[in-house]
Amino acid sequence: MNRIQVIKRTKLFLEIAEKFPDFRYLGDSILRKKTKPATIKEGIKIGKRLVSILIEYRKTTGIGRGLAAPQINIPKSVFVTYLDNEVQIYINPKIISKSKKLNYFRELCLSCGTMWADIKRPDTISMQWKDKTGKTQIREFSGFVARLIQHEYDHLLGISNLDEAEAKTIEFVTSDPLQEKLRPA
Numbered sequence: 001m002n003r004i005q006v007i008k009r010t011k012l013f014l015e016i017a018e019k020f021p022d023f024r025y026l027g028d029s030i031l032r033k034k035t036k037p038a039t040i041k042e043g044i045k046i047g048k049r050l051v052s053i054l055i056e057y058r059k060t061t062g063i064g065r066g067l068a069a070p071q072i073n074i075p076k077s078v079f080v081t082y083l084d085n086e087v088q089i090y091i092n093p094k095i096i097s098k099s100k101k102l103n104y105f106r107e108l109c110l111s112c113g114t115m116w117a118d119i120k121r122p123d124t125i126s127m128q129w130k131d132k133t134g135k136t137q138i139r140e141f142s143g144f145v146a147r148l149i150q151h152e153y154d155h156l157l158g159i160s161n162l163d164e165a166e167a168k169t170i171e172f173v174t175s176d177p178l179q180e181k182l183r184p185a
Ligand SMILES: [Zn+2]
Pocket: 108, 109, 110, 111, 151, 152, 155
């Protein structure tokens, strides 16, 4: 019986929706639009704003490892990550390769409220982006960080994690998201 966890999670969602007026949720058209490239100056400004909101969100919920510009109603190609106490700003990112090897993970998204879903994605990716000095960076990412980056990148394409859910896996979040592990596909 998961009724109590559903009530707890729904109350937290209500608190978040009230506390973060900039957040947009599925059903808002901004989350379905492809973003436009940002100038470096714009990208830095947007990135800093995303970082400060994400840090505040983490303080409130204990979770939250990434945030993309459309999620706060900005139609530009910028997202940020917050992992191991380190923040990164990615401006105009482009995934240039993806591994054949895939894995599964139950993904949560603050734009999807209280629901999560199991999604299959490549284990390793290469991405290029502009950093805050305007320099082009190219790096390979694998494991959880690759997963996180692909989730945020999808927001820039107007795609939500629930769009890519494995059949019959969309569920209320009733266990600790931080305990989720990548599973081989
Ligand atoms: Zn998301």
